[in-house]
Amino acid sequence: MMEFVSTKEVAQILGVSPTTIKRWVAFFQGWFQKDELGHYIYSPEDVERLKHIHEQLQQGKTMQAIMSSDTNSLKPSKAFETSPPSYETDELLQRITQLELQLAQKADDIVSMQILQHRTELEEIRKTVQTLAEDLESIQRSLSRHSERTLASLRETPKANKKKSFISALFSIF
Structure with missing residues (x-):
């Protein structure tokens, strides 16, 4: 069984800091593997490569320059090379793409439906406001006619002379 070492251990072997190892590994992405927790682990070949x-x-x-060199010792081992996608992988990728398209279409349909619903609601509100405006105008006309009639009737009604009434009342007593 192959023995793997940690970043700290490789740094000690090479006499550099763990941060330096991490920087190298980040630059040469895909050349080194991670454990199930996401930490880099290094095989003896990886240590030689570093x-x-x-x-x-x-x-x-x-x-x-190091990356572009053709030195075999720098190239990732066979275990890390990516194999060409298999039929199953292609099929899965196609299904994922198809599902993403369906999801996007469904989202577009929902948004379109919501827009139509909002338009309908806005149209109903517009009609209600229009009806209220017409009713208000009608009430204002009615009030205007009523106040004109009231003013006209007040103008037509003769004013009684209060003195005459008082005097008339006095004579009626005697």
Whole structure:
């Protein structure tokens, strides 16, 4: 069974900080594997690969230059190479794509339905406001006619002279 070591242990072996190892691993993505908790673990081949990277950097090479070199010791091991997608993978990807499209279509349908519902509600509110405006106008006309009639009747009614009435009342007593 292959023995794996942690980032801290590799850093101690190479005499660098764990942060440096993490930076290298991040740059050479896909070349190193993680455990079930998401932590990088290193096989003996990975440690040799990191030693080689360290040596190349000490010689003044950039990480980009190291990555583009054809040295076999830097290439990921067979265990980490991605295999071409199988028929099942292709089928799953197609189904996922199809489901995403259906989901997007369903979301569009729901939004369209909501917009139509809102338009209907707004139209009903507009009609109600229009009816209320017409009713208010009718009430105002009615009030206007009523006040005109009241004013006209007040103008037509003769005013009684209060003195005459008082005097008339006095004579009627005697």
